[in-house]
Amino acid sequence: MLENYLPIMVFIFLGIAFGVGPMLIGYLLGPSKPDEEKNSQFECGFPAFDDSRMYFNIRYYLVAILFILFDLEVAFVFPWAVVQSDLGWFGFIAMSVFLFLLVVGFVFEWKKGALEWE
Amino acid sequence: MMNTFQFDTALLLVALPEIFLLSSIVVILLVDLFLTKGFKQVTYYLTQFSLFITGLLAFNLIGHPETVIFSNSFVLDNMASVFKVFMMGATMVAMVYSRHYLTQHSLFRGEYFVLVLLSVLGMMVMVSGYSLLTLYLGLEILSLSLYTLIAIARERSGAIEAALKYFVLGAIASGLLLYGMSMIYGISGSLNISEISAFASDANLGSRETLIINFGLVFLVIGIAFKLGAVPFHMWVPDVYQGSPTSVTMFLSTVPKIAAVAMLVRILIDGLGAMHPYWSDLFMVLALLSIALGSVVALMQTNIKRMLAYSTISHVGFIMLGFVTGVVTGYGAATFYVLVYVFMSLAAFGIIILLNKKGFEADQISDYKGLSKHSPWFALMMLIVILSMAGVPPMLGFYSKFFILQQLVSAGFVTIAIIAVVFAVISAYYYLQIIKSMYFEDSEKEIVVSAPMDMKLILSINAILILVIGLFPDFWMKLALSLF
Amino acid sequence: MTFDQILFYVFSFWFIASSLAMIFSRNAAKAVLFLILSFFSAASIWILLEAEFLAITLILVYVGAVMVLFLFVIKMLNIDKSTLRAKFAGYLPLGLIVAAIIIAEMTLVLGGNQFGLDVVAAPARHAADYSNITVLAMQLYTTYVYPFELAAVLLLIAIIAAITLVHRNELNRKKQSISEQVNVQAKDRVRLVSINSPNKENK
Numbered sequence: 034m035l036e037n038y039l040p041i042m043v044f045i046f047l048g049i050a051f052g053v054g055p056m057l058i059g060y061l062l063g064p065s066k067p068d069e070e071k072n073s074q075f076e077c078g079f080p081a082f083d084d085s086r087m088y089f090n091i092r093y094y095l096v097a098i099l100f101i102l103f104d105l106e107v108a109f110v111f112p113w114a115v116v117q118s119d120l121g122w123f124g125f126i127a128m129s130v131f132l133f134l135l136v137v138g139f140v141f142e143w144k145k146g147a148l149e150w151e
Numbered sequence: 152m153m154n155t156f157q158f159d160t161a162l163l164l165v166a167l168p169e170i171f172l173l174s175s176i177v178v179i180l181l182v183d184l185f186l187t188k189g190f191k192q193v194t195y196y197l198t199q200f201s202l203f204i205t206g207l208l209a210f211n212l213i214g215h216p217e218t219v220i221f222s223n224s225f226v227l228d229n230m231a232s233v234f235k236v237f238m239m240g241a242t243m244v245a246m247v248y249s250r251h252y253l254t255q256h257s258l259f260r261g262e263y264f265v266l267v268l269l270s271v272l273g274m275m276v277m278v279s280g281y282s283l284l285t286l287y288l289g290l291e292i293l294s295l296s297l298y299t300l301i302a303i304a305r306e307r308s309g310a311i312e313a314a315l316k317y318f319v320l321g322a323i324a325s326g327l328l329l330y331g332m333s334m335i336y337g338i339s340g341s342l343n344i345s346e347i348s349a350f351a352s353d354a355n356l357g358s359r360e361t362l363i364i365n366f367g368l369v370f371l372v373i374g375i376a377f378k379l380g381a382v383p384f385h386m387w388v389p390d391v392y393q394g395s396p397t398s399v400t401m402f403l404s405t406v407p408k409i410a411a412v413a414m415l416v417r418i419l420i421d422g423l424g425a426m427h428p429y430w431s432d433l434f435m436v437l438a439l440l441s442i443a444l445g446s447v448v449a450l451m452q453t454n455i456k457r458m459l460a461y462s463t464i465s466h467v468g469f470i471m472l473g474f475v476t477g478v479v480t481g482y483g484a485a486t487f488y489v490l491v492y493v494f495m496s497l498a499a500f501g502i503i504i505l506l507n508k509k510g511f512e513a514d515q516i517s518d519y520k521g522l523s524k525h526s527p528w529f530a531l532m533m534l535i536v537i538l539s540m541a542g543v544p545p546m547l548g549f550y551s552k553f554f555i556l557q558q559l560v561s562a563g564f565v566t567i568a569i570i571a572v573v574f575a576v577i578s579a580y581y582y583l584q585i586i587k588s589m590y591f592e593d594s595e596k597e598i599v600v601s602a603p604m605d606m607k608l609i610l611s612i613n614a615i616l617i618l619v620i621g622l623f624p625d626f627w628m629k630l631a632l633s634l635f
Numbered sequence: 636m637t638f639d640q641i642l643f644y645v646f647s648f649w650f651i652a653s654s655l656a657m658i659f660s661r662n663a664a665k666a667v668l669f670l671i672l673s674f675f676s677a678a679s680i681w682i683l684l685e686a687e688f689l690a691i692t693l694i695l696v697y698v699g700a701v702m703v704l705f706l707f708v709i710k711m712l713n714i715d716k717s718t719l720r721a722k723f724a725g726y727l728p729l730g731l732i733v734a735a736i737i738i739a740e741m742t743l744v745l746g747g748n749q750f751g752l753d754v755v756a757a758p759a760r761h762a763a764d765y766s767n768i769t770v771l772a773m774q775l776y777t778t779y780v781y782p783f784e785l786a787a788v789l790l791l792i793a794i795i796a797a798i799t800l801v802h803r804n805e806l807n808r809k810k811q812s813i814s815e816q817v818n819v820q821a822k823d824r825v826r827l828v829s830i831n832s833p834n835k836e837n838k
Contacts, residue, residue, distance in 0.1 A: 111688075
């Protein structure tokens, strides 16, 4: 079975080579003469106003966690899609119950206004 | 690939209480979404109704022959049905009390009831769990709902702190439990409780297998002890009890204990009963530490919720002692104890909630000064509950302790029984403190009981039953014994 | 050494190295990136074990979603590094002792003596047309249908919990009303007002 994954592995190594290679070449061959002025931070030509870490609003968290939940749901649907013709009605009903519960969650989310921006 | 899987739909009837509860959760969740402001009480009544019907369905299944469905992952036996009926009853009572608290502190939200029902569903899954996987999933359904219930009072920093502590420690406990389960699965090759039992009780078990089972067993015991709140895994109990909204404290200190005991029975007795000599030693140490610490540290508390938390820890110690005996009657005594504990704890928290008003939590022991003058009836109810918790005859709490000690002595653990009695006597002191402040101290503050009639009625019945059942404990003891 | 084994050691090395880098990283954001690398190495090891579905799920769900959430959380929290580090030193000795005991016990119980190749035989490699997802799915939706539905309940609880705890019912919500948008007419959009300009006479 593993031989099927050989192209993917080759692809990964090529990807790493293409991504890391130019950076490495630039680092090795490019001239580098740092001084204090060059290394100092600046924003649009001014000294930095404050920390580059800006705090996100908690609302983004809600969006992210709802994304994860439905992402997980999809992870359960994939294998079902592969075998659903073998499973017959039983598998169909099992998946319907699963999706129904999540649709109820979705209705809750929608009606509560969690999908709207403030 | 051919599908050879067979599924008998008629067997689904065995899981009817769970199926009904899940369906009504969906209905309640949706109904609550479309309710306008004035009709929010509908959610409460629907919740009570669905709990009642679920309880009836579970009651109907008592006496049903033991059935295992869903490919050996769901079991219906008498213990499951009786526990489910008790859980429904206790949750209904808890909801009656909760409503007063929630309206007083403007926490009345539909999600509260939905989450309570979901946690009850998780507990039902645990009680009927017959594979490590379903037991764990039930536990997670229960725990996730409880974490959210605590944090639902999100304006209170204490509640958020409690939720976070409970969540972090609960997640660690779940991790340990899962690790232990993976060890058991790794060596026995099965998640199913009966197959694990067959594997563990095999006479030809090699030293390699025994070693690995024991390694997993330690983690399982730690995980269960965490969930029960036994010393030294009790750190979360006082903080969570104190920080949570009182209605949530009441709920999480009562009904989940039944589910935790059910999980204990499924894993350690049904599954690894053959390993009893190994885990009973661990239990003995945990139980004695719990009784000792719970009794001594409670003496220093001024917050009544915190005091009840330590009292719970020592009660848990007694429950665990029942499992140390290793005989069926001992397990029965422990089951009896947990049901009695739920009964008493509901009444105790009920009285705290009864005195709650907007902006007044009634969670200091000094808040109970002079209760006998302002409300003699409920002072009497509190007296019954407190005496029962302290184990004074003829209250129910006396018999639960008595049965445990009787089983311990007849199983030959006389020293342990004596130590337990000594600490029970010490613990009586802090219970008496409350009685003293209720009856022999006076406060200038007027205590007004503003609770609705239904709560007063249920609370009075709850407390009086502690006394009445205490006079005839045989039926309940026989019931508890018949479960094993 | 076979090619499989070489791959196993390469991925294991990256797994351990990135896990260590994650723990010792002083920058929380960098720690998350190292964690992604360690998840990726774990997924590679799973592929070597022929558990392809789990490997892909690990990358999809953990690398794709959970790590994004971690980055969000890091951006949301105001982590004061100095207080974190001050407590770290105090717990270090106890932590090291506990870690040493657990490692010793685990090697004793889970080491080569108990689970070595001479005790438990290595499973046979599957043929090229073997599909791990099919086998897993045939089990998941039949034998394990009950835990599968319970997983849906868990996800439902997570949705309810997230919304109950995070969502605020604020009034200034930017809500789209589709029916209003569709039914709008030109006369509602533009209002023509005739203004008497005071400068008119001076012209």
